[in-house]
Amino acid sequence: MPSYEPQPPVLFDAFRERRTRRQRVRATVRALDLARQRALVGAARLARPLTSRLRG
Amino acid sequence: MADPDALTDSWSAWSPARARRYLRTEDAASTGSRELLGDVLRGLRREELRILDLGCGNAQFYEYLKSVGLRCAYTGVDVSEPLLEAAREIHTGDARVSFAQADLMTLQGVEGRWDVAVFSHVIEILSGPEDALRAARDRAEFIAIRFFEPPEFDTDVVELRHMEVGEGRMVPYLRRKMSRDHYRLILSRISCRRVDVYRDEMSKDQVHLLRF
DSSP states (O other): OOOOOOOOOOOOOOEEEOOOHHHHHHHHHHHHHHHHHHHHHHHHHHHHHHHHHHHO | OOOHHHHHHHHTOOOHHHHHHTTTSTTOOOHHHHHHHHHHHHTTOOSSEEEEEETOTTOHHHHHHHHTTOOEEEEEEESOHHHHHHHHHHTTTOTTEEEEEOOTTTOTTOOSOEEEEEEESOGGGOSOHHHHHHHHHTTEEEEEEEESSOSOBSSOEEEEEEEEOSTTOEEEEEEEEOBHHHHHHHHHHTTOOEEEEEEOSSSSOEEEEEEO
């Protein structure tokens, strides 16, 4: 009777994370939106002391 | 292993009206991953893609491909005659489309060569995903799988569930949650060379493109 010697299974391991062109475009638009919002917030912070001084 | 005849009986039990509505109305799946799958197929950049849609149901995915202008020659295969009948009715007169009834684990009678075999929300309901993937690999250059249960579980679980097939009739079907090890073993055994993984941004769905 043949003996059964367990062998470790060979598991596949060649996965690669990808994004479609549409997903890359969306990510770029989101990044640009975020940068624009940060720029607006930054400009508002800079403008606040100036406005206060003008009112003051 | 579940009796495949019992599952075939389930998928053949759809009422004509319910077969036409399947995945088109209240049970429609994530539109985000459908778009993702369409984009992945478009990325293969073939003049006219030859698509083998395995488990095509009423071919609502072909309808989507047409609506976004993806030029393809489409062959839909399903075990369910009522769903295929609905597909034939919906796509009557379309010369680019053909349908065949076959067991997805053998694809007996489905002869030819395609650019890509597609499993769109199908792997999770098959009794033998390895056999189905091997049969697909023998007929297509690429395999694209759209998962609603991505194969990232720690353990393998297959549940027996019930679905409504029209006129209040409930029938059993399988729902599989595949472990990452099981999936990786299957990929190794069918000599897959590489898998490109695309993640849907609107759901947990994933699209995998298998290369050989």
